[in-house]
Amino acid sequence: MNPPAAPPAVAGGTPSGVPVPAADIVGLTKAFGGLKAVSDITIQVPPQRIHGILGPNGAGKTTVLNMVTGFIGPDDGTISVFGDEVTHLPPYQIARRGVARTYQNIRLFAGMTVLETVVAGAYLRRSSTLAGAILLSPGERRERREVRARARELLDRVGVRADHDVLAETLPYGDQRRVEIARALATEPRVLLLDEPTAGMNDAESQEIGELLVQLRDSGLTLILVEHNMRLVEEFCESVSVMNSGAMLSQGAPRWCLEQDDVREAYFGKRSDAARIATLRRVRRGPGGS
Numbered sequence: 001m002n003p004p005a006a007p008p009a010v011a012g013g014t015p016s017g018v019p020v021p022a023a024d025i026v027g028l029t030k031a032f033g034g035l036k037a038v039s040d041i042t043i044q045v046p047p048q049r050i051h052g053i054l055g056p057n058g059a060g061k062t063t064v065l066n067m068v069t070g071f072i073g074p075d076d077g078t079i080s081v082f083g084d085e086v087t088h089l090p091p092y093q094i095a096r097r098g099v100a101r102t103y104q105n106i107r108l109f110a111g112m113t114v115l116e117t118v119v120a121g122a123y124l125r126r127s128s129t130l131a132g133a134i135l136l137s138p139g140e141r142r143e144r145r146e147v148r149a150r151a152r153e154l155l156d157r158v159g160v161r162a163d164h165d166v167l168a169e170t171l172p173y174g175d176q177r178r179v180e181i182a183r184a185l186a187t188e189p190r191v192l193l194l195d196e197p198t199a200g201m202n203d204a205e206s207q208e209i210g211e212l213l214v215q216l217r218d219s220g221l222t223l224i225l226v227e228h229n230m231r232l233v234e235e236f237c238e239s240v241s242v243m244n245s246g247a248m249l250s251q252g253a254p255r256w257c258l259e260q261d262d263v264r265e266a267y268f269g270k271r272s273d274a275a276r277i278a279t280l281r282r283v284r285r286g287p288g289g290s
């Protein structure tokens with residue numbers, strides 16, 4: 001039997017002299033009771049890369065994002081962002097170091113307009129003091145104007161065409177996802193984590209999100225996305241990590257990873273299982289059954 005082919009090199013690797021990784025996840029491990037949700041996961045993402053985290057349901061992908069953003073503390077392992085270790089820091093401190101995210105189940109603030117939602121994201125970076133805010137000083141007023149103008153710019157950039165003054169929760173699903181991305185961008189991240197950004201979108205909308213990811217990457221961002229849409233992954237991700245049952249199955253270029261036997265098996269089951277199921281079906285139907 002031939003040995004498996006080596007994974008093709010992905011651009012922007014990390015030997016000496018290359019830039020510090022945007023995200024450096026080493027040996028990350030998390031158990032919930034007796035269940036090892038994430039087991040010894042190591043992922044290194046160079047700056048300005050679109051990296052996908054793939055795997056069947058329950059593989060541990062969202063748990064990895066939750067640990068990178070500080071929502072869940074790991075049992076073991078370390079996480080560094082541009083060389084700065086963030087393991088066990090609270091979420092707001094990790095956000096201040098330039099990590100933002102969107103959620104698998106959209107989490108918009110109830111009762112806020114589209115514009116207010118994005119303005120809320122910008123508060124992480126605002127410089128005004130409490131006294132300035134209460135007294136509505138000229139500096140405060142100027143900053144508020146700037147923040148609102150920037151929020152409008154971000155909404156245009158992510159392709160929200162709806163009126164910015166309607167309640168965000170009343171928008172169609174695809175636009176709600178875009179508003180969430182704009183809110184994350186308002187925190188001025190260097191690394192943006194997206195949990196299933198195209199869930200519930202049709203092909204054309206998914207393609208637009210893919211193109212937006214490329215624009216964001218080209219403007220300097222590093223993007224890490226959990227995604228089930230393989231077409232999007234193959235077209236837009238430059239590298240992927242494939243997980244299954246908490247463990248790492250494969251890492252490298254998307255097409256290469258998706259062709260590996262253990263990755264195909266994790267998604268589609270073993271060929272021998274498929275043959276067994278077909279036989280069982282035939283047996284159940286009995287002779288002459290169709």
Ligand SMILES: Nc1ncnc2c1ncn2[C@@H]1O[C@H](COP(=O)(O)OP(=O)(O)OP(=O)(O)O)[C@@H](O)[C@H]1O
Pocket residue numbers: 032035037055056057058059060061062063064104
């Ligand atoms: N807070 C929690 N408490 C207990 N178990 C959890 C918790 N969060 C996740 N799990 C379990 O950990 C495992 C990994 O879950 P996770 O959500 O990370 O998977 P996933 O790969 O993101 O799946 P999906 O694609 O379905 O979203 C699952 O078995 C899940 O039920």
